[in-house]
Amino acid sequence: MVGLEALSLQGLPIDELLLTRETEDNLADLAGNAMSSTVVGTCMMAALILGKDMLDVDDAKVEDEDAMEVDKTTSAKAEDISAHIQGEKQLVKKSLDLSTTTNCSLLELLTLAERSARLCECEGRRGVTTRVIRRCVDCGSTSCEKCGGRPEHNTQELRFGTDVPPRVHPSEFEKFFTSTFPMCLTLSGVKKSQLEKLWEKLSVEDDDEEAFWPKWRNAVVEATNSEFRFVELKRQEVWSAVYRSPMGSLELALHPKQPEWRLFARAKDSEPANSDLRKVLESTAVARLICKRDTSGVAKPGAGLLEGQWEFALPHRTDLKLTIAGVESEDEETRPALVPSWESKLGLQADEFKERRVYSQLRISVDEDSEACVLERDIAGLYTLFDRCGTANSGLHKKEPTADEVDLPPLYFFLDPLRCADPMEDPYLFSISKIRYEFGETRPIICTLDPKWRQITAVDGKHPTVDAHVLSVWSKSKEVALQVCPILLRVSPALKGDFSNPLMRRMPLSLSRPRTSPSTPPLQDVSTRAQFWSVMSPLRTKLDRNGRGGLG
Numbered sequence: 001m002v003g004l005e006a007l008s009l010q011g012l013p014i015d016e017l018l019l020t021r022e023t024e025d026n027l028a029d030l031a032g033n034a035m036s037s038t039v040v041g042t043c044m045m046a047a048l049i050l051g052k053d054m055l056d057v058d059d060a061k062v063e064d065e066d067a068m069e070v071d072k073t074t075s076a077k078a079e080d081i082s083a084h085i086q087g088e089k090q091l092v093k094k095s096l097d098l099s100t101t102t103n104c105s106l107l108e109l110l111t112l113a114e115r116s117a118r119l120c121e122c123e124g125r126r127g128v129t130t131r132v133i134r135r136c137v138d139c140g141s142t143s144c145e146k147c148g149g150r151p152e153h154n155t156q157e158l159r160f161g162t163d164v165p166p167r168v169h170p171s172e173f174e175k176f177f178t179s180t181f182p183m184c185l186t187l188s189g190v191k192k193s194q195l196e197k198l199w200e201k202l203s204v205e206d207d208d209e210e211a212f213w214p215k216w217r218n219a220v221v222e223a224t225n226s227e228f229r230f231v232e233l234k235r236q237e238v239w240s241a242v243y244r245s246p247m248g249s250l251e252l253a254l255h256p257k258q259p260e261w262r263l264f265a266r267a268k269d270s271e272p273a274n275s276d277l278r279k280v281l282e283s284t285a286v287a288r289l290i291c292k293r294d295t296s297g298v299a300k301p302g303a304g305l306l307e308g309q310w311e312f313a314l315p316h317r318t319d320l321k322l323t324i325a326g327v328e329s330e331d332e333e334t335r336p337a338l339v340p341s342w343e344s345k346l347g348l349q350a351d352e353f354k355e356r357r358v359y360s361q362l363r364i365s366v367d368e369d370s371e372a373c374v375l376e377r378d379i380a381g382l383y384t385l386f387d388r389c390g391t392a393n394s395g396l397h398k399k400e401p402t403a404d405e406v407d408l409p410p411l412y413f414f415l416d417p418l419r420c421a422d423p424m425e426d427p428y429l430f431s432i433s434k435i436r437y438e439f440g441e442t443r444p445i446i447c448t449l450d451p452k453w454r455q456i457t458a459v460d461g462k463h464p465t466v467d468a469h470v471l472s473v474w475s476k477s478k479e480v481a482l483q484v485c486p487i488l489l490r491v492s493p494a495l496k497g498d499f500s501n502p503l504m505r506r507m508p509l510s511l512s513r514p515r516t517s518p519s520t521p522p523l524q525d526v527s528t529r530a531q532f533w534s535v536m537s538p539l540r541t542k543l544d545r546n547g548r549g550g551l552g
Protein backbone atom coordinates (compact mmCIF):
# COMPACT_ATOMS: atom_id res chain seq x y z
CA MET A 1 0.00 0.00 0.00
CA VAL A 2 1.39 3.39 -0.94
CA GLY A 3 1.19 6.44 1.28
CA LEU A 4 -1.70 7.99 -0.60
CA GLU A 5 -3.76 4.83 -0.24
CA ALA A 6 -3.09 4.77 3.48
CA LEU A 7 -4.33 8.34 3.75
CA SER A 8 -7.37 7.52 1.66
CA LEU A 9 -8.24 4.57 3.85
CA GLN A 10 -8.33 6.90 6.81
CA GLY A 11 -11.11 8.78 5.09
CA LEU A 12 -8.95 11.77 4.20
CA PRO A 13 -9.88 13.58 0.97
CA ILE A 14 -6.62 12.96 -0.91
CA ASP A 15 -7.82 14.69 -4.05
CA GLU A 16 -8.27 17.90 -2.08
CA LEU A 17 -4.88 17.78 -0.38
CA LEU A 18 -1.80 19.27 -1.93
CA LEU A 19 0.74 16.53 -1.46
CA THR A 20 3.81 17.04 -3.60
CA ARG A 21 6.85 17.30 -1.37
CA GLU A 22 6.12 14.46 1.04
CA THR A 23 7.92 11.15 0.66
CA GLU A 24 6.04 7.84 0.75
CA ASP A 25 7.19 7.39 4.34
CA ASN A 26 5.95 10.85 5.28
CA LEU A 27 2.53 10.06 3.83
CA ALA A 28 2.31 6.75 5.62
CA ASP A 29 3.29 8.48 8.85
CA LEU A 30 0.66 11.12 8.26
CA ALA A 31 -2.00 8.47 7.90
CA GLY A 32 -0.87 6.85 11.14
CA ASN A 33 -2.31 3.56 12.25
CA ALA A 34 -5.20 4.71 14.34
CA MET A 35 -8.77 4.73 13.15
CA SER A 36 -10.27 8.06 12.32
CA SER A 37 -13.82 8.93 13.23
CA THR A 38 -14.79 9.19 9.55
CA VAL A 39 -13.95 5.50 9.11
CA VAL A 40 -15.34 4.31 12.42
CA GLY A 41 -18.46 6.40 11.91
CA THR A 42 -19.04 4.93 8.47
CA CYS A 43 -18.56 1.39 9.78
CA MET A 44 -21.00 2.01 12.60
CA MET A 45 -23.58 3.49 10.26
CA ALA A 46 -23.16 0.51 7.92
CA ALA A 47 -23.57 -1.90 10.82
CA LEU A 48 -26.68 -0.12 12.05
CA ILE A 49 -28.24 -0.07 8.60
CA LEU A 50 -27.56 -3.74 8.08
CA GLY A 51 -28.74 -4.68 11.53
CA LYS A 52 -31.74 -2.38 11.86
CA ASP A 53 -34.15 -5.27 11.52
CA MET A 54 -32.67 -6.77 14.67
CA LEU A 55 -33.63 -3.69 16.65
CA ASP A 56 -37.07 -3.93 18.11
CA VAL A 57 -38.43 -0.45 18.55
CA ASP A 58 -41.67 -1.30 20.29
CA ASP A 59 -40.28 -3.62 22.87
CA ALA A 60 -36.76 -2.99 23.99
CA LYS A 61 -36.54 -6.28 25.86
CA VAL A 62 -35.43 -8.56 23.07
CA GLU A 63 -34.91 -12.04 24.36
CA ASP A 64 -32.37 -13.05 21.81
CA GLU A 65 -29.51 -15.44 22.33
CA ASP A 66 -27.26 -13.28 20.16
CA ALA A 67 -28.10 -10.10 22.06
CA MET A 68 -25.12 -8.36 23.58
CA GLU A 69 -24.72 -8.83 27.30
CA VAL A 70 -25.23 -5.66 29.23
CA ASP A 71 -24.36 -5.34 32.89
CA LYS A 72 -27.44 -4.95 34.94
CA THR A 73 -27.31 -2.80 38.03
CA THR A 74 -29.39 -4.89 40.32
CA SER A 75 -30.14 -3.81 43.81
CA ALA A 76 -28.45 -6.97 45.00
CA LYS A 77 -25.22 -5.82 43.39
CA ALA A 78 -25.51 -2.42 45.01
CA GLU A 79 -25.94 -3.99 48.42
CA ASP A 80 -22.96 -6.15 47.72
CA ILE A 81 -20.77 -3.09 47.27
CA SER A 82 -22.12 -1.33 50.31
CA ALA A 83 -21.00 -4.33 52.37
CA HIS A 84 -17.41 -3.43 51.48
CA ILE A 85 -17.66 0.04 52.99
CA GLN A 86 -15.95 0.20 56.32
CA GLY A 87 -15.35 2.71 59.04
CA GLU A 88 -18.69 4.39 58.71
CA LYS A 89 -18.96 4.64 62.48
CA GLN A 90 -15.87 6.77 62.66
CA LEU A 91 -17.50 9.48 60.61
CA VAL A 92 -18.84 12.46 62.48
CA LYS A 93 -22.39 13.48 61.73
CA LYS A 94 -22.93 17.12 60.90
CA SER A 95 -26.03 18.79 59.59
CA LEU A 96 -25.57 20.34 56.20
CA ASP A 97 -27.49 23.54 55.67
CA LEU A 98 -27.31 24.29 51.99
CA SER A 99 -29.09 27.59 52.02
CA THR A 100 -26.89 29.09 54.67
CA THR A 101 -25.95 32.65 54.51
CA THR A 102 -23.70 34.30 56.99
CA ASN A 103 -24.22 37.89 57.85
CA CYS A 104 -22.56 40.43 55.64
CA SER A 105 -23.36 43.95 54.67
CA LEU A 106 -23.83 45.01 51.11
CA LEU A 107 -21.06 47.53 51.52
CA GLU A 108 -18.65 44.81 52.58
CA LEU A 109 -19.54 42.71 49.57
CA LEU A 110 -19.21 45.61 47.14
CA THR A 111 -15.86 46.67 48.56
CA LEU A 112 -14.52 43.15 48.24
CA ALA A 113 -15.92 42.88 44.71
CA GLU A 114 -14.28 46.12 43.68
CA ARG A 115 -10.93 45.14 45.13
CA SER A 116 -10.91 41.79 43.34
CA ALA A 117 -12.40 42.87 40.00
CA ARG A 118 -10.48 42.44 36.76
CA LEU A 119 -8.27 45.44 36.04
CA CYS A 120 -6.80 44.28 32.75
CA GLU A 121 -8.04 41.93 30.03
CA CYS A 122 -4.90 39.83 30.46
CA GLU A 123 -5.94 38.85 33.98
CA GLY A 124 -8.84 36.78 32.67
CA ARG A 125 -11.28 35.22 35.09
CA ARG A 126 -8.87 34.25 37.83
CA GLY A 127 -5.51 35.97 37.38
CA VAL A 128 -3.95 38.95 39.12
CA THR A 129 -1.13 40.62 37.22
CA THR A 130 2.03 41.76 38.95
CA ARG A 131 2.62 44.50 36.39
CA VAL A 132 1.87 48.15 37.07
CA ILE A 133 -1.82 48.98 36.59
CA ARG A 134 -2.86 52.31 35.12
CA ARG A 135 -6.30 53.91 35.26
CA CYS A 136 -7.69 56.49 32.85
CA VAL A 137 -8.58 59.70 34.63
CA ASP A 138 -11.23 60.52 32.02
CA CYS A 139 -13.15 57.32 31.48
CA GLY A 140 -12.06 55.11 34.37
CA SER A 141 -10.81 52.14 32.30
CA THR A 142 -7.83 50.27 33.67
CA SER A 143 -5.15 48.17 32.06
CA CYS A 144 -1.71 46.88 32.85
CA GLU A 145 1.40 48.57 31.52
CA LYS A 146 1.96 45.96 28.84
CA CYS A 147 -1.57 45.78 27.41
CA GLY A 148 -2.37 49.48 27.69
CA GLY A 149 -1.63 52.16 25.13
CA ARG A 150 -4.25 51.34 22.54
CA PRO A 151 -6.49 53.30 22.84
CA GLU A 152 -4.31 55.94 24.34
CA HIS A 153 -6.39 57.15 27.32
CA ASN A 154 -5.20 59.66 29.88
CA THR A 155 -3.72 57.26 32.37
CA GLN A 156 -2.32 57.47 35.83
CA GLU A 157 -0.58 54.73 37.80
CA LEU A 158 -2.68 53.05 40.49
CA ARG A 159 -0.70 52.60 43.66
CA PHE A 160 -2.29 49.86 45.72
CA GLY A 161 -2.14 50.39 49.43
CA THR A 162 -1.68 54.14 49.14
CA ASP A 163 -4.15 55.64 46.60
CA VAL A 164 -6.45 52.66 46.50
CA PRO A 165 -6.92 49.74 48.91
CA PRO A 166 -4.74 46.68 48.24
CA ARG A 167 -6.12 44.11 45.81
CA VAL A 168 -7.82 40.92 46.89
CA HIS A 169 -7.37 37.65 44.99
CA PRO A 170 -10.49 36.71 43.03
CA SER A 171 -10.61 33.28 44.63
CA GLU A 172 -11.05 34.98 47.97
CA PHE A 173 -14.06 36.87 46.68
CA GLU A 174 -15.50 33.70 45.18
CA LYS A 175 -15.14 31.92 48.48
CA PHE A 176 -16.77 34.80 50.30
CA PHE A 177 -19.64 35.02 47.84
CA THR A 178 -20.44 31.34 47.76
CA SER A 179 -20.39 31.02 51.53
CA THR A 180 -22.48 34.13 52.01
CA PHE A 181 -24.94 33.86 49.23
CA PRO A 182 -27.90 31.57 48.72
CA MET A 183 -27.55 29.13 45.86
CA CYS A 184 -31.23 29.13 45.11
CA LEU A 185 -33.62 32.06 44.74
CA THR A 186 -37.24 32.57 43.82
CA LEU A 187 -38.98 35.62 42.47
CA SER A 188 -42.45 35.61 43.95
CA GLY A 189 -45.47 37.67 43.04
CA VAL A 190 -45.00 37.82 39.27
CA LYS A 191 -48.55 37.21 38.07
CA LYS A 192 -50.39 37.81 34.83
CA SER A 193 -53.09 39.88 36.50
CA GLN A 194 -50.59 42.10 38.19
CA LEU A 195 -48.53 42.71 35.02
CA GLU A 196 -51.79 43.45 33.25
CA LYS A 197 -52.50 46.22 35.76
CA LEU A 198 -49.12 47.84 35.08
CA TRP A 199 -49.77 47.65 31.34
CA GLU A 200 -53.22 49.24 31.62
CA LYS A 201 -51.70 52.21 33.41
CA LEU A 202 -49.65 52.97 30.31
CA SER A 203 -52.82 53.19 28.17
CA VAL A 204 -51.07 52.05 25.02
CA GLU A 205 -52.83 52.88 21.76
CA ASP A 206 -50.50 51.20 19.28
CA ASP A 207 -52.09 48.02 17.87
CA ASP A 208 -48.75 46.28 17.27
CA GLU A 209 -47.67 46.83 20.84
CA GLU A 210 -51.05 45.59 22.10
CA ALA A 211 -50.63 42.44 20.05
CA PHE A 212 -47.06 41.93 21.26
CA TRP A 213 -47.86 42.46 24.93
CA PRO A 214 -49.47 39.07 25.82
CA LYS A 215 -46.46 37.21 24.38
CA TRP A 216 -44.03 39.27 26.43
CA ARG A 217 -46.14 38.96 29.58
CA ASN A 218 -46.39 35.18 29.28
CA ALA A 219 -42.63 34.86 28.79
CA VAL A 220 -41.98 36.89 31.95
CA VAL A 221 -44.41 34.84 34.03
CA GLU A 222 -42.92 31.63 32.69
CA ALA A 223 -39.37 32.76 33.48
CA THR A 224 -40.24 33.21 37.14
CA ASN A 225 -42.32 30.06 37.51
CA SER A 226 -39.46 27.95 38.74
CA GLU A 227 -36.60 28.76 41.07
CA PHE A 228 -33.30 30.28 39.98
CA ARG A 229 -30.20 28.27 40.73
CA PHE A 230 -26.70 29.56 40.98
CA VAL A 231 -24.65 28.88 37.86
CA GLU A 232 -21.48 30.95 37.94
CA LEU A 233 -19.64 34.01 39.12
CA LYS A 234 -18.30 36.07 36.24
CA ARG A 235 -15.28 38.26 36.82
CA GLN A 236 -15.17 41.17 34.39
CA GLU A 237 -14.77 44.92 34.93
CA VAL A 238 -17.39 44.28 37.58
CA TRP A 239 -18.31 40.97 39.13
CA SER A 240 -21.61 39.42 38.28
CA ALA A 241 -23.37 36.34 39.57
CA VAL A 242 -25.63 34.33 37.30
CA TYR A 243 -28.65 32.30 38.40
CA ARG A 244 -30.77 30.33 35.96
CA SER A 245 -34.22 28.83 35.77
CA PRO A 246 -35.42 26.69 32.86
CA MET A 247 -36.98 29.69 31.11
CA GLY A 248 -35.03 32.63 32.45
CA SER A 249 -31.99 33.94 34.23
CA LEU A 250 -31.19 36.34 37.02
CA GLU A 251 -28.02 38.34 36.98
CA LEU A 252 -26.58 40.24 39.89
CA ALA A 253 -24.16 42.91 38.67
CA LEU A 254 -21.98 44.12 41.52
CA HIS A 255 -21.31 47.59 40.16
CA PRO A 256 -19.69 49.54 43.01
CA LYS A 257 -22.05 52.45 42.48
CA GLN A 258 -25.17 50.69 41.30
CA PRO A 259 -25.48 47.04 42.25
CA GLU A 260 -28.53 45.57 40.57
CA TRP A 261 -30.41 42.39 39.77
CA ARG A 262 -31.55 41.90 36.21
CA LEU A 263 -34.13 39.37 35.17
CA PHE A 264 -34.00 37.96 31.66
CA ALA A 265 -36.69 35.82 30.11
CA ARG A 266 -35.99 33.24 27.44
CA ALA A 267 -38.14 32.69 24.40
CA LYS A 268 -39.47 29.17 23.90
CA ASP A 269 -37.44 26.92 21.61
CA SER A 270 -40.41 26.81 19.26
CA GLU A 271 -40.23 30.60 18.77
CA PRO A 272 -38.77 31.46 15.33
CA ALA A 273 -35.15 32.66 15.35
CA ASN A 274 -36.08 36.07 13.95
CA SER A 275 -39.26 36.63 15.94
CA ASP A 276 -39.80 40.00 17.58
CA LEU A 277 -40.30 38.41 20.97
CA ARG A 278 -36.95 36.64 20.80
CA LYS A 279 -35.19 39.85 19.75
CA VAL A 280 -36.73 41.89 22.56
CA LEU A 281 -36.06 39.27 25.22
CA GLU A 282 -32.46 38.84 24.10
CA SER A 283 -31.72 42.54 23.95
CA THR A 284 -33.06 43.79 27.27
CA ALA A 285 -33.74 42.69 30.80
CA VAL A 286 -37.45 42.29 31.53
CA ALA A 287 -37.18 43.39 35.15
CA ARG A 288 -34.62 44.70 37.58
CA LEU A 289 -34.02 45.59 41.19
CA ILE A 290 -31.59 48.37 41.92
CA CYS A 291 -30.20 47.50 45.34
CA LYS A 292 -30.40 50.15 47.97
CA ARG A 293 -26.87 50.87 48.98
CA ASP A 294 -27.73 50.76 52.65
CA THR A 295 -24.33 51.12 54.17
CA SER A 296 -25.35 50.85 57.79
CA GLY A 297 -23.80 48.08 59.83
CA VAL A 298 -24.28 44.36 59.52
CA ALA A 299 -27.31 43.38 57.56
CA LYS A 300 -29.13 40.09 57.55
CA PRO A 301 -28.18 37.52 54.90
CA GLY A 302 -27.65 39.64 51.83
CA ALA A 303 -30.43 41.90 53.12
CA GLY A 304 -29.58 44.98 51.13
CA LEU A 305 -29.13 42.87 48.06
CA LEU A 306 -32.47 41.11 48.03
CA GLU A 307 -34.73 43.87 49.25
CA GLY A 308 -36.18 46.71 47.31
CA GLN A 309 -38.76 47.43 44.70
CA TRP A 310 -38.70 45.54 41.43
CA GLU A 311 -39.35 47.30 38.17
CA PHE A 312 -40.58 45.81 34.91
CA ALA A 313 -39.38 47.03 31.54
CA LEU A 314 -42.75 47.15 29.79
CA PRO A 315 -42.24 46.95 26.01
CA HIS A 316 -43.62 50.33 25.01
CA ARG A 317 -41.71 52.67 22.70
CA THR A 318 -41.56 56.38 23.45
CA ASP A 319 -40.23 58.87 20.92
CA LEU A 320 -38.36 61.90 22.15
CA LYS A 321 -36.85 64.99 20.64
CA LEU A 322 -33.42 66.08 21.82
CA THR A 323 -31.42 69.18 21.11
CA ILE A 324 -27.72 68.62 20.70
CA ALA A 325 -25.56 71.67 20.25
CA GLY A 326 -21.83 72.25 20.24
CA VAL A 327 -20.39 74.32 23.09
CA GLU A 328 -18.13 77.24 22.32
CA SER A 329 -14.93 77.27 24.33
CA GLU A 330 -14.18 79.87 26.97
CA ASP A 331 -10.48 79.27 26.78
CA GLU A 332 -9.26 77.95 23.44
CA GLU A 333 -5.85 77.05 24.82
CA THR A 334 -6.87 74.61 27.56
CA ARG A 335 -9.84 73.18 25.71
CA PRO A 336 -10.43 74.03 22.06
CA ALA A 337 -14.08 74.02 21.00
CA LEU A 338 -13.32 72.03 17.86
CA VAL A 339 -10.98 69.07 17.65
CA PRO A 340 -9.98 66.91 14.65
CA SER A 341 -12.59 64.27 13.83
CA TRP A 342 -11.65 60.58 13.72
CA GLU A 343 -11.57 60.65 9.92
CA SER A 344 -9.07 63.48 9.84
CA LYS A 345 -6.98 61.87 12.61
CA LEU A 346 -6.83 58.71 10.54
CA GLY A 347 -5.49 60.80 7.67
CA LEU A 348 -8.36 60.34 5.21
CA GLN A 349 -7.60 62.55 2.26
CA ALA A 350 -11.08 63.19 0.84
CA ASP A 351 -12.05 66.85 1.00
CA GLU A 352 -14.92 66.33 3.40
CA PHE A 353 -12.68 64.52 5.91
CA LYS A 354 -9.29 66.15 5.59
CA GLU A 355 -9.99 69.19 7.72
CA ARG A 356 -13.07 67.94 9.55
CA ARG A 357 -13.41 69.25 13.11
CA VAL A 358 -15.98 68.19 15.71
CA TYR A 359 -17.11 69.78 18.95
CA SER A 360 -15.23 68.71 22.06
CA GLN A 361 -18.22 69.47 24.25
CA LEU A 362 -21.92 69.07 23.61
CA ARG A 363 -24.92 70.40 25.42
CA ILE A 364 -27.82 67.98 25.27
CA SER A 365 -31.35 68.83 26.35
CA VAL A 366 -34.69 67.09 26.07
CA ASP A 367 -37.39 69.13 24.34
CA GLU A 368 -40.24 70.21 26.57
CA ASP A 369 -42.93 68.44 24.56
CA SER A 370 -41.19 65.08 25.02
CA GLU A 371 -42.08 62.73 27.83
CA ALA A 372 -38.77 62.95 29.67
CA CYS A 373 -40.24 60.91 32.56
CA VAL A 374 -39.65 57.65 30.64
CA LEU A 375 -35.91 58.19 30.95
CA GLU A 376 -34.45 56.37 33.91
CA ARG A 377 -31.61 58.91 34.20
CA ASP A 378 -31.63 62.58 33.39
CA ILE A 379 -29.69 62.70 30.14
CA ALA A 380 -29.78 66.48 29.81
CA GLY A 381 -26.47 68.15 30.52
CA LEU A 382 -22.98 68.89 29.37
CA TYR A 383 -21.03 66.11 27.67
CA THR A 384 -17.28 66.09 27.11
CA LEU A 385 -15.69 64.18 24.25
CA PHE A 386 -12.86 61.82 25.21
CA ASP A 387 -11.54 60.97 21.78
CA ARG A 388 -8.49 59.20 23.17
CA CYS A 389 -10.59 56.69 25.12
CA GLY A 390 -11.57 54.31 22.35
CA THR A 391 -15.07 53.13 21.38
CA ALA A 392 -16.22 53.32 17.75
CA ASN A 393 -15.34 56.44 15.74
CA SER A 394 -13.53 57.87 18.81
CA GLY A 395 -16.97 59.02 19.86
CA LEU A 396 -16.98 58.55 23.62
CA HIS A 397 -18.67 61.39 25.51
CA LYS A 398 -19.13 61.51 29.26
CA LYS A 399 -21.68 63.57 31.11
CA GLU A 400 -20.32 66.10 33.60
CA PRO A 401 -21.99 64.86 36.82
CA THR A 402 -24.41 67.23 38.50
CA ALA A 403 -24.55 67.57 42.29
CA ASP A 404 -27.13 64.79 42.75
CA GLU A 405 -25.33 62.42 40.40
CA VAL A 406 -22.12 62.10 42.38
CA ASP A 407 -23.18 58.75 43.83
CA LEU A 408 -24.43 57.37 40.52
CA PRO A 409 -22.34 55.62 37.88
CA PRO A 410 -21.06 57.95 35.13
CA LEU A 411 -23.32 58.40 32.11
CA TYR A 412 -21.78 57.86 28.67
CA PHE A 413 -22.93 58.88 25.21
CA PHE A 414 -21.24 57.00 22.37
CA LEU A 415 -21.61 55.13 19.10
CA ASP A 416 -22.58 51.52 19.69
CA PRO A 417 -22.16 49.51 16.47
CA LEU A 418 -24.68 46.75 15.84
CA ARG A 419 -23.27 43.25 15.43
CA CYS A 420 -24.48 42.53 11.93
CA ALA A 421 -25.96 45.48 10.12
CA ASP A 422 -25.22 48.30 7.76
CA PRO A 423 -22.87 50.82 9.49
CA MET A 424 -25.47 53.47 8.62
CA GLU A 425 -27.78 51.78 11.14
CA ASP A 426 -25.37 52.11 14.06
CA PRO A 427 -26.85 54.47 16.64
CA TYR A 428 -25.37 56.75 19.25
CA LEU A 429 -26.84 55.94 22.65
CA PHE A 430 -26.83 56.75 26.34
CA SER A 431 -25.71 54.09 28.79
CA ILE A 432 -23.89 53.70 32.09
CA SER A 433 -21.74 51.01 30.52
CA LYS A 434 -19.35 51.56 27.63
CA ILE A 435 -17.60 48.17 27.72
CA ARG A 436 -17.63 45.63 24.93
CA TYR A 437 -20.07 42.80 25.37
CA GLU A 438 -19.81 39.17 24.46
CA PHE A 439 -22.56 37.27 22.71
CA GLY A 440 -25.43 36.64 25.07
CA GLU A 441 -24.67 39.72 27.18
CA THR A 442 -26.65 42.92 26.87
CA ARG A 443 -25.93 46.56 27.48
CA PRO A 444 -28.37 48.45 29.69
CA ILE A 445 -29.50 51.28 27.38
CA ILE A 446 -31.15 54.45 28.64
CA CYS A 447 -31.98 56.11 25.33
CA THR A 448 -31.08 55.56 21.67
CA LEU A 449 -30.60 58.26 19.06
CA ASP A 450 -31.77 58.15 15.50
CA PRO A 451 -28.96 56.34 13.61
CA LYS A 452 -28.60 59.30 11.27
CA TRP A 453 -26.93 61.38 13.98
CA ARG A 454 -23.15 61.65 13.86
CA GLN A 455 -20.76 63.99 15.66
CA ILE A 456 -21.45 67.55 14.65
CA THR A 457 -19.17 70.19 13.22
CA ALA A 458 -19.56 73.94 13.29
CA VAL A 459 -21.33 73.78 9.95
CA ASP A 460 -23.98 71.16 10.58
CA GLY A 461 -24.47 72.24 14.18
CA LYS A 462 -27.20 74.54 12.96
CA HIS A 463 -29.78 71.77 12.87
CA PRO A 464 -29.48 70.45 16.36
CA THR A 465 -32.86 68.72 16.84
CA VAL A 466 -32.46 64.95 16.89
CA ASP A 467 -34.99 62.14 17.17
CA ALA A 468 -34.44 59.64 19.94
CA HIS A 469 -36.40 56.77 21.41
CA VAL A 470 -36.71 54.66 24.52
CA LEU A 471 -37.86 51.10 23.92
CA SER A 472 -39.26 50.26 27.33
CA VAL A 473 -40.88 51.94 30.28
CA TRP A 474 -39.77 50.99 33.76
CA SER A 475 -42.78 50.38 35.93
CA LYS A 476 -42.53 49.62 39.66
CA SER A 477 -44.33 46.72 41.28
CA LYS A 478 -44.76 46.33 45.03
CA GLU A 479 -45.81 42.69 45.04
CA VAL A 480 -42.64 41.20 43.59
CA ALA A 481 -39.99 39.98 45.99
CA LEU A 482 -36.75 38.07 45.67
CA GLN A 483 -36.47 35.33 48.26
CA VAL A 484 -33.96 32.75 49.36
CA CYS A 485 -35.30 29.39 48.40
CA PRO A 486 -34.41 26.67 50.87
CA ILE A 487 -33.30 23.51 49.13
CA LEU A 488 -35.41 20.62 50.20
CA LEU A 489 -34.64 17.29 48.76
CA ARG A 490 -36.10 13.88 49.39
CA VAL A 491 -34.53 11.04 47.56
CA SER A 492 -37.07 8.40 46.70
CA PRO A 493 -36.33 4.92 48.05
CA ALA A 494 -36.34 3.59 44.52
CA LEU A 495 -33.32 5.72 43.70
CA LYS A 496 -31.32 4.61 46.71
CA GLY A 497 -30.86 1.19 45.24
CA ASP A 498 -29.28 2.78 42.21
CA PHE A 499 -26.41 4.33 44.11
CA SER A 500 -23.84 1.83 42.96
CA ASN A 501 -21.72 4.60 41.50
CA PRO A 502 -18.99 5.42 44.04
CA LEU A 503 -19.51 9.11 43.32
CA MET A 504 -23.16 8.88 44.19
CA ARG A 505 -22.56 6.99 47.40
CA ARG A 506 -20.66 9.91 48.81
CA MET A 507 -23.59 12.23 48.33
CA PRO A 508 -25.85 13.04 51.23
CA LEU A 509 -29.01 11.09 50.53
CA SER A 510 -31.48 13.32 52.23
CA LEU A 511 -31.13 17.01 52.65
CA SER A 512 -33.83 18.96 54.27
CA ARG A 513 -34.38 22.11 56.14
CA PRO A 514 -37.21 23.04 58.45
CA ARG A 515 -39.93 25.10 56.88
CA THR A 516 -39.25 28.72 57.61
CA SER A 517 -42.32 30.39 56.25
CA PRO A 518 -45.62 29.38 54.73
CA SER A 519 -44.30 30.45 51.36
CA THR A 520 -41.53 27.88 51.50
CA PRO A 521 -41.82 25.67 48.45
CA PRO A 522 -42.77 22.07 49.09
CA LEU A 523 -40.25 19.27 49.32
CA GLN A 524 -38.99 18.26 45.92
CA ASP A 525 -39.39 14.65 45.07
CA VAL A 526 -36.46 13.24 43.29
CA SER A 527 -37.03 9.96 41.56
CA THR A 528 -34.66 9.92 38.63
CA ARG A 529 -30.94 10.40 38.43
CA ALA A 530 -31.36 13.34 36.08
CA GLN A 531 -33.58 15.12 38.59
CA PHE A 532 -31.19 14.35 41.39
CA TRP A 533 -28.26 15.85 39.51
CA SER A 534 -30.23 18.86 38.40
CA VAL A 535 -30.79 19.65 42.06
CA MET A 536 -27.36 18.64 43.22
CA SER A 537 -25.13 20.41 40.69
CA PRO A 538 -25.51 23.92 42.14
CA LEU A 539 -24.99 22.51 45.63
CA ARG A 540 -21.93 20.73 44.48
CA THR A 541 -20.49 24.01 43.26
CA LYS A 542 -21.12 25.53 46.63
CA LEU A 543 -19.59 22.66 48.53
CA ASP A 544 -16.54 22.52 46.33
CA ARG A 545 -15.94 26.22 46.63
CA ASN A 546 -16.21 26.11 50.39
CA GLY A 547 -13.84 23.22 50.55
CA ARG A 548 -16.29 21.47 52.84
CA GLY A 549 -17.51 18.72 50.65
CA GLY A 550 -15.80 16.21 48.47
CA LEU A 551 -18.53 15.32 46.14
CA GLY A 552 -16.41 14.28 43.27
Ligand SMILES: [Zn+2]
Nearest residue numbers: 120122144147
Ligand atom coordinates in the same frame (compact mmCIF):
# COMPACT_ATOMS: atom_id res chain seq x y z
ZN1 LIG B 1 -2.58 43.36 30.79
Ligand SMILES: [Zn+2]
Nearest residue numbers: 136139153389
Ligand atom coordinates in the same frame (compact mmCIF):
# COMPACT_ATOMS: atom_id res chain seq x y z
ZN1 LIG C 1 -9.95 56.69 28.96
